[in-house]
Amino acid sequence: MANLCVHNRDFGFTEALCRGFRTGFLTDADYHHLTQAETLEDVKSNLQETDYDQFLANESAVTPAVILECATRKMVDEFKFVRAQAAEPLATFLDYITYEYMIDNVMLLLKGTISGRDVNELIEQCHPLGMFRDSTMRSIPTFENSPKGYADLYQTVLVDTPVGPYFSQFLQESSESLSTAAEVRNVLEEVEMEIIKNSLIKLYLEDFYTFCASIGDDTAEIMGEILKARADQRAINITLNSFGTPLNEPTMRATDRKRLYPSIGFLYPAGTAELAAAADEQALGQAISPFPVYREIWAVHQNESIDDRSIDDAFYEREVQMLELAFEGQMHFAIYYAYVKLKEQEIRNLVWISECIVQQQKDEINKFVPCFSKAAPWRSN
Amino acid sequence: MGYMACTATYCNASYDEVLTHMSPYGWGYMGIAFGLGLSVVGAAWGIWLTGSSLVGAAIKAPRIRSKNLISVIFCEATAIYGVILAILLLSKIGDGGEAKDNDGVLPDDWEYNQFYFAGYSLFSSGLSVGLTNIASGISVGIAGSSCALADAQDASLFVKILIVEIFASALGIFGIIVGIIQSNDAEFPSS
Numbered sequence: 137m138a139n140l141c142v143h144n145r146d147f148g149f150t151e152a153l154c155r156g157f158r159t160g161f162l163t164d165a166d167y168h169h170l171t172q173a174e175t176l177e178d179v180k181s182n183l184q185e186t187d188y189d190q191f192l193a194n195e196s197a198v199t200p201a202v203i204l205e206c207a208t209r210k211m212v213d214e215f216k217f218v219r220a221q222a223a224e225p226l227a228t229f230l231d232y233i234t235y236e237y238m239i240d241n242v243m244l245l246l247k248g249t250i251s252g253r254d255v256n257e258l259i260e261q262c263h264p265l266g267m268f269r270d271s272t273m274r275s276i277p278t279f280e281n282s283p284k285g286y287a288d289l290y291q292t293v294l295v296d297t298p299v300g301p302y303f304s305q306f307l308q309e310s311s312e313s314l315s316t317a318a319e320v321r322n323v324l325e326e327v328e329m330e331i332i333k334n335s336l337i338k339l340y341l342e343d344f345y346t347f348c349a350s351i352g353d354d355t356a357e358i359m360g361e362i363l364k365a366r367a368d369q370r371a372i373n374i375t376l377n378s379f380g381t382p383l384n385e386p387t388m389r390a391t392d393r394k395r396l397y398p399s400i401g402f403l404y405p406a407g408t409a410e411l412a413a414a415a416d417e418q419a420l421g422q423a424i425s426p427f428p429v430y431r432e433i434w435a436v437h438q439n440e441s442i443d444d445r446s447i448d449d450a451f452y453e454r455e456v457q458m459l460e461l462a463f464e465g466q467m468h469f470a471i472y473y474a475y476v477k478l479k480e481q482e483i484r485n486l487v488w489i490s491e492c493i494v495q496q497q498k499d500e501i502n503k504f505v506p507c508f509s510k511a512a513p514w515r516s517n
Numbered sequence: 518m519g520y521m522a523c524t525a526t527y528c529n530a531s532y533d534e535v536l537t538h539m540s541p542y543g544w545g546y547m548g549i550a551f552g553l554g555l556s557v558v559g560a561a562w563g564i565w566l567t568g569s570s571l572v573g574a575a576i577k578a579p580r581i582r583s584k585n586l587i588s589v590i591f592c593e594a595t596a597i598y599g600v601i602l603a604i605l606l607l608s609k610i611g612d613g614g615e616a617k618d619n620d621g622v623l624p625d626d627w628e629y630n631q632f633y634f635a636g637y638s639l640f641s642s643g644l645s646v647g648l649t650n651i652a653s654g655i656s657v658g659i660a661g662s663s664c665a666l667a668d669a670q671d672a673s674l675f676v677k678i679l680i681v682e683i684f685a686s687a688l689g690i691f692g693i694i695v696g697i698i699q700s701n702d703a704e705f706p707s708s
Contacts, residue, residue, distance in 0.1 A: 140659055144566045148662060152573025155666050159577055466663055 556599025
């Protein structure tokens, strides 16, 4: 109650701003027009009627990659405008949203160097929300791909960045196991990158959850639900993707794979303990069967050949449902997170539609998850 | 009760001596200060609650600008109640000059009971109006903020949420009505 009385003093303007951006989402009618388009020029002129307006005005050729870049740029401009108006603790909250993209960018640069790609090309591919200073970005690919290389990378470059603490925690944990399992580590040369990325995201999610809990009130409640759902999604996906890879070896399951499961989430601790022991899909299904929501999502995965909906689609739908619900309440911070994630989903939809048009796959074109759609399965009219 | 060991010139016998020795004019003016001051605090609180949302929401939906000023006007009304009450109460207080001809001592036939009654009456009346108007102002402010955001999203919601605000501003009206009744019989005696 006290939050209701004083929230608008610091955050009334930014909340109203974010809700203004929410009105800019594409509606069912817009998506209908877009799916009827024959060429990407039609898509461009259709989008001119919406909030996207002239976002492609300065582009000579319209391709799906260009649409992705321009739409992302528009979202980032809006985000940065809100960030510029934000007071504490909203400013830190918005920064936390960008840390995830910073982690993605760092991993992109490291991975790209291993495959021998050019630094400039990599920097252009980085997500604009997670950019460091140019000098920092350029120095990341110069480090070697080994535990010592990562330690050097951390000490010289990453320690000053916001993702430094996650890296240092990861290095601490991996150096503990290094002395006991040095020979096993050589086997993992291929999965090394994925493990680093999953560990960093896990640490980030836990940190974000703690921060939201410290804000309290509605923010802690709503963001807690959203982050827990994300943590569970990661746990299930890591387990599912590990079948058939070295990570699924009995020795690796308890040590390495279990270490990747976040310690927040509805599945923690009993569910993740069973997931850690799961060796195949049947065991996975049994491990998550006590949880009704995940049981349903798992059923979608098992019927994949019949319905042609994958487990990713089911997770996306659930995420969109939860993020839309964040807008139902006033005077909390979850709407900013929801806005960024839903806008990303919309950009993914736009790219999907554009790709289908370019490749003339009209029967696949309706396989996207719209945001704030009146026809959504969870809305019963 | 009321007698203590202290016998010096300026010590008080007990709390009832403290309270009864406070001038009813003091009680009266404090009542006016609370009535006006707290009402304005409530009105200001409500205005910044609703105004910040209104300003932000009008960026993407400029059409809501004029209609949603009604929320601000509702908040302003609580301040006006405070001013009305203050002026009403002020008119009941004389110039307090009864004792100046008599060397600072009140006349012998001074009606003390009426004097104290008037003072307490004005004080409680001011407090009633002030506290109810804080509640009313905050309430209208939060509802007005939601009204602006909802109107920006969907214009048909404006009138429905306005009804919530009307109920909220009724709280201030309760305060001023009771405040006027409380101070009705108050009359400072005059010589």
